[in-house]
Amino acid sequence: MLIVDSDLCVGCGLCEENCAFGAIEVVDGIAVVGESCTLCGSCVDSCEVEALSLEGVEKNVQVDLESWSGIWVYCEYRAGKLAPVSLELLGVGRKLADTRGVELSAVLIGTGTEDTAQELISHGADKVYRADNPALEHFTDECYGSILTTLIREHQPEVVLAGATAIGRSFIPGVANTLGAGLTADCTQLEIRHDDGALLQTRPAFGGNIMATIVCPGSRPQMATVRPKVMQEFEFDAARQGSVVDVVLDETMLSSKVRVLESVVAENYDVNIQDSDILIGGGRGLDSEKGFDLIRELAQSLDGAVSASRAVVDAGWIGYPHQVGQTGKTVAPKLYIACGISGAIQHVAGMQSSETIVAINRDENAPIFNVADFGIVGDLYEVLPKLISKIEGHRKI
Amino acid sequence: MNIVVCVKQVPDAKDVRLDPETNTLAREGVLSIMNPYDQHAVEEAVRLKEQLGGEVTVLSMGPPQAQDVLKQAISCGADRGVLVSDRAFAGADTWATSYTLAKAVKKLGSFDLIICGKQAIDGDTAQVGPGLAVQLGIPFVTCVQKIREAGETEIIMERMMDDGYDVIAAECPLLLTVVKDINEPRVPSLKGKLKAKKTEIMVFNAEDVGADPAKIGLAGSPTQVVDVFPPPPRGERALLTGSIDEQVEQLVHKIAVYL
Numbered sequence: 069m070l071i072v073d074s075d076l077c078v079g080c081g082l083c084e085e086n087c088a089f090g091a092i093e094v095v096d097g098i099a100v101v102g103e104s105c106t107l108c109g110s111c112v113d114s115c116e117v118e119a120l121s122l123e124g125v126e127k128n129v130q131v132d133l134e135s136w137s138g139i140w141v142y143c144e145y146r147a148g149k150l151a152p153v154s155l156e157l158l159g160v161g162r163k164l165a166d167t168r169g170v171e172l173s174a175v176l177i178g179t180g181t182e183d184t185a186q187e188l189i190s191h192g193a194d195k196v197y198r199a200d201n202p203a204l205e206h207f208t209d210e211c212y213g214s215i216l217t218t219l220i221r222e223h224q225p226e227v228v229l230a231g232a233t234a235i236g237r238s239f240i241p242g243v244a245n246t247l248g249a250g251l252t253a254d255c256t257q258l259e260i261r262h263d264d265g266a267l268l269q270t271r272p273a274f275g276g277n278i279m280a281t282i283v284c285p286g287s288r289p290q291m292a293t294v295r296p297k298v299m300q301e302f303e304f305d306a307a308r309q310g311s312v313v314d315v316v317l318d319e320t321m322l323s324s325k326v327r328v329l330e331s332v333v334a335e336n337y338d339v340n341i342q343d344s345d346i347l348i349g350g351g352r353g354l355d356s357e358k359g360f361d362l363i364r365e366l367a368q369s370l371d372g373a374v375s376a377s378r379a380v381v382d383a384g385w386i387g388y389p390h391q392v393g394q395t396g397k398t399v400a401p402k403l404y405i406a407c408g409i410s411g412a413i414q415h416v417a418g419m420q421s422s423e424t425i426v427a428i429n430r431d432e433n434a435p436i437f438n439v440a441d442f443g444i445v446g447d448l449y450e451v452l453p454k455l456i457s458k459i460e461g462h463r464k465i
Numbered sequence: 466m467n468i469v470v471c472v473k474q475v476p477d478a479k480d481v482r483l484d485p486e487t488n489t490l491a492r493e494g495v496l497s498i499m500n501p502y503d504q505h506a507v508e509e510a511v512r513l514k515e516q517l518g519g520e521v522t523v524l525s526m527g528p529p530q531a532q533d534v535l536k537q538a539i540s541c542g543a544d545r546g547v548l549v550s551d552r553a554f555a556g557a558d559t560w561a562t563s564y565t566l567a568k569a570v571k572k573l574g575s576f577d578l579i580i581c582g583k584q585a586i587d588g589d590t591a592q593v594g595p596g597l598a599v600q601l602g603i604p605f606v607t608c609v610q611k612i613r614e615a616g617e618t619e620i621i622m623e624r625m626m627d628d629g630y631d632v633i634a635a636e637c638p639l640l641l642t643v644v645k646d647i648n649e650p651r652v653p654s655l656k657g658k659l660k661a662k663k664t665e666i667m668v669f670n671a672e673d674v675g676a677d678p679a680k681i682g683l684a685g686s687p688t689q690v691v692d693v694f695p696p697p698p699r700g701e702r703a704l705l706t707g708s709i710d711e712q713v714e715q716l717v718h719k720i721a722v723y724l
Binding site: 108233252272327330 | 476528529530552553555556558559560563584586587588589590591592594595596598599600604605606607608621623625626627628629630631632633634635636639644645646682683686687688689690691692693694695696702703704705709710712713714715716717719720721723724
C-alpha cells in the first residue's frame with residue numbers, strides 16, 4: 069500500500085496535483101490516501117521530500133523473461149474470411165518485431181483456410197502456425213483458446229496481439245488468465261521501450277477521457293487486444309518468403325462443452341460502418357428516430373453509410389452495429405459528417421482518426437466542433453436538405 | 466437454479482473529465498452508479514430465478530461504499546449481497562480481480578450459473594468475466610443478447626458477434642456475460658427497497674476468502690499502469706461563416722474531393 073511518512077511530509081500538495089485518480093489530498097498539512105488509490109506510483113515520483121513510498125508491492129517476476137522471444141499475432145478467420153484487423157496487426161507486429169530483431173509469427177485458426185497462410189506472409193509474417201480442421205468451423209472459446217494457449221506454452225513468444233473484435237475480446241482474456249499473463253484491452257498504440265524492450269501498451273480508459281500506458285513488468289507473454297482501424301497495414305509483397313507450420317491437433321483442442329448450433333449473419337450487419345469511406349453520423353440533435361431518414365438520404369447522396377452516437381443507440385433509434393465510439397466501433401473513414409452529435413469524448417475516441425471531419429450542430433459550444441475540420445452551426449432540418457440538394461447538383465456536373 | 470451475479474460500482478463515465486491543467490480526473494459532482502451492463506445481468510438473473518426457482522447472490526469487489534450497488538441489486542430482486550473489500554486489493558488489474566472474485570465465489574458454495582455484465586464502463590476491458598470462469602474452471606459465453614431456453618442443466622442462447630449472432634447451447638455450471646439488448650431492467654419496487662434496507666450485506670476481507678497475498682492487489686497484477694495522460698487534441702475549431710446557404714456552398718466546395 070501507499071505509505072505517507074508524516075515526519076517527512078510538508079503538505080506541499082504536489083502529490084495531490086499529480087494524482088490522476090483524485091485519490092490523495094492534503095488534510096491539515098499532511099497527505100492522506102483515499103480509497104480510489106490504484107498504487108500507480110506517480111505521487112511517489114512527484115514527492116520532492118521522499119515522504120511517499122509503495123510497500124508490499126514487489127511483483128513475482130518470472131526468472132526467465134529473456135527466454136520468451138518473438139512477436140505473435142492472432143489472425144482472425146471466420147466464415148471463409150480473414151478479419152481486416154488481422155492485416156493491421158501484422159503491420160504493427162512487423163514494426164515491433166523489427167525493433168526487437170525477432171520473428172513475426174501469425175496464428176491462423178479455422179477451416180478451409182487454403183491460401184490465407186501465404187497471404188499473411190505477404191502481409192509481413194515470417195511464420196504462420198496454421199490450425200485447420202473442420203471441427204474449427206465455428207468459433208468457440210474453448211477450442212480456439214486451448215490451441216492458442218498450447219502454442220504459446222510451447223514456443224514462448226514475448227508478445228501476443230489480437231484484434232479487439234467480438235472474438236478477440238472473448239477468448240483472449242481466457243488465454244491470458246490461463247497463462248497468468250498480463251493483458252491490455254483495446255490498445256490504440258504499441259511501442260517498444262528502449263531501456264528494456266518492454267511493450268508499452270496505450271489505451272483509452274474512462275470512456276476515452278484519459279489515456280493510460282500499461283506494461284507487464286514481470287510476466288510473459290505481454291498480451292494486448294488492438295482496436296480495429298487504428299494500425300497501418302504492412303505493404304503487400306507477393307514475393308515475401310516465410311514458413312507455414314501445420315499444428316498437430318489433439319482431441320482436447322477440438323472438443324468444447326459449449327456448442328454452436330448455428331451462426332446467423334443478421335441483415336443489418338451487412339453494412340459494416342468500418343468498411344465505408346464516407347460516414348454520416350446521427351446524434352441526439354436529430355430530436356427523433358425519424359431524423360435518421362434525413363441522415364440516410366444524405367448518406368445515399370454521398371454513397372456513404374450511416375453511423376450513430378451511443379445516446380441514440382441507447383434510445384433505440386438505430387441498431388448497435390451503427391454505433392461509433394469507445395463502446396461501439398472505431399472508424400476511420402475519409403469523410404465523417406457528424407450531425408447533431410455533441411461530441412462526447414467517448415464518441416470522439418471512435419472517429420478521431422477520420423481524414424476529414426465535418427460537424428453540424430445547433431449548439432456552437434458543442435465539443436464536436438473542437439475536432440471538426442469544418443463546422444456549421446445551424447438547424448439540421450435546415451442545413452441537411454440544402455446540403456443534399458447542393459451535393460446532388462454538384463454530382464450532376 | 467442458484468445464480469451469482471458480479472457487479473461493480475463505477476463513476477458515471479459521462480461525467481468524468483480530465484482537467485487539462487492538472488492532468489487529474491475531475492471527480493467533483495461525479496456520481497457512483499452500478500455499472501450499466503451489470504444492471505442487465507441482475508435483471509436476467511432475477512428473471513431466471515422467477516422462472517426456475519433458486520437464489521440470486523450479488524457479489525462485488527470494491528471499497529465499503531460499494532454496498533450501495535449491492536443494496537440496489539437486492540431492491541431489484543436479488544436475495545443476498547456479498548462485498549469483498551480490503552485495502553490489500555488496491556491496484557488489482559483484471560487478473561488479480563478475477564482471482565479474488567473466484568476465491569469469494571468458492572467461499573459462497575455451490576452455484577449453477579454466474580452472470581456478469583459484458584464490461585465495466587470505467588475500464589471497458591471485458592476481461593474479468595472470462596478470467597473468473599477460467600479461475601473457476603468452468604466454460605464461459607460472452608456478449609449474450611438473448612436466452613432462448615433455460616433449464617436446470619442446459620441453456621440455449623444467442624451471443625452477439627461482429628457480423629450477427631451465434632446460437633449456443635451450454636451446460637451448467639457456466640459463466641455468461643450479457644449485453645444491454647438482453648432485457649430491460651426493472652425499476653425497484655417499494656417492497657424491494659424495504660427489503661434492501663433490511664438485508665445485511667456480508668463483507669469479506671482477503672483473509673476471509675483465503676486469498677494468497679501474492680495474488681491480490683498490485684502485487685498479484687501482471688499489468689501495471691505507468692502513465693496517464695489526456696487524449697491528444699485533434700484539429701482546430703473551424704466554423705464556417707455566412708448565411709446557411711453560403712456555409713453549405715463552402716462546405717460542398719471543401720469536401721468536393723470526396724464527392
